[in-house]
Amino acid sequence: xxxxxxxxxxxxxxxxxxxxxxxxxxxxxxxxxxxxxxxxxxxxxxxxxxxxxxxxxxxxxxxxxxxxxxxxxxxxxxxxxxxxxxxxxxxxxxxxxxxxxxxxxxxxxxxxxxxxxxxxxxxxxxxxxxxxxxxxxxxxxxxxxxxxxxxx
Numbered sequence: 001x002x003x004x005x006x007x008x009x010x011x012x013x014x015x016x017x018x019x020x021x022x023x024x025x026x027x028x029x030x031x032x033x034x035x036x037x038x039x040x041x042x043x044x045x046x047x048x049x050x051x052x053x054x055x056x057x058x059x060x061x062x063x064x065x066x067x068x069x070x071x072x073x074x075x076x077x078x079x080x081x082x083x084x085x086x087x088x089x090x091x092x093x094x095x096x097x098x099x100x101x102x103x104x105x106x107x108x109x110x111x112x113x114x115x116x117x118x119x120x121x122x123x124x125x126x127x128x129x130x131x132x133x134x135x136x137x138x139x140x141x142x143x144x145x146x147x148x149x150x151x152x
Contacts, residue, residue: 048069049069049070050068050069050070051066051068051069051070051072051119051121051125051127051147052066052067052068052129052146052147053065053066053067053068053072053091053117053119053129053147054067054144055115055117055131055142055144056142057133057139057140057142058100060102060103060108061100061101061102061103062100062101062103062113062115062131062133062140062142063098063099063100063101064091064098064099064100064101064117065091065097065098066091066092066093066094066097067093068093068121069093070093070121070122071090071091071092071093071121071122072090072091072093072119072120072121072122072127073088073089073090073091073119073120073121073122074086074087074088074089074091074099074117074119075088075118075119075120075126076117076118077101077115077116077117077118078114078115078116079101079103079107079113079114079115080106080107080110080112080113080114080115081114086099086117086119088120091119101115108135111134111135112132112133112134112135113131113132113133113134113140113142114130114131114132115130115131115132115133116128116129116130116131117129117130117131118150119147124152125149125151125152126149126150126151126152127147127148127149127150128147128148128150129144129145129146129147129148130144130145131143131144131145
């Protein structure tokens, strides 16, 4: 048994080098896994972090609802060529909150609306959202385009 231990001690420097190399490879792989996980997390945040609004007719108004994942600040709207400030008020991203844009008798009698809404997210990014509607026998039918970034 002593001879076996003595022969094993001869290989001790070699075993130490092997353990050191295996540890280095393990550290490198752990680092690479961490980089991959950070990339996955960054992509997930981008997918979950968006802004968008939805509009719908409601008793002589057009209601604006934030359907994104973060609060927005309403800047202004242009309804059939007439621009009005929305005061920069916050619109939370919860469905029970809305901003009502009143439709004038002129808008109703024309039977058409062309609505452009400008708003800002919490990082100061400006967006525009266009909505067009026609009044039919069953009420207003509003079609919306996806919001797009217009600057900071």
